[in-house]
Amino acid sequence: MTAHQCADCLTLYDASFGDEKANIAPGTLFESLENTYQCSVCESPKESFVIVEF
Numbered sequence: 001m002t003a004h005q006c007a008d009c010l011t012l013y014d015a016s017f018g019d020e021k022a023n024i025a026p027g028t029l030f031e032s033l034e035n036t037y038q039c040s041v042c043e044s045p046k047e048s049f050v051i052v053e054f
Contacts, residue, residue: 004030004049009042013049 003014018026021040037046
């Protein structure tokens, strides 16, 4: 299983949960997010996220 993690604050974006703070519905793939997406915790840009496996 994979998710995307903010390299700055370690917040995870898991498509199965989406991002409630940013009004992103569960099931939304990270790749489908707008390029303007920011971490809902520290506001780092989408480019700051890295793929993690667990």
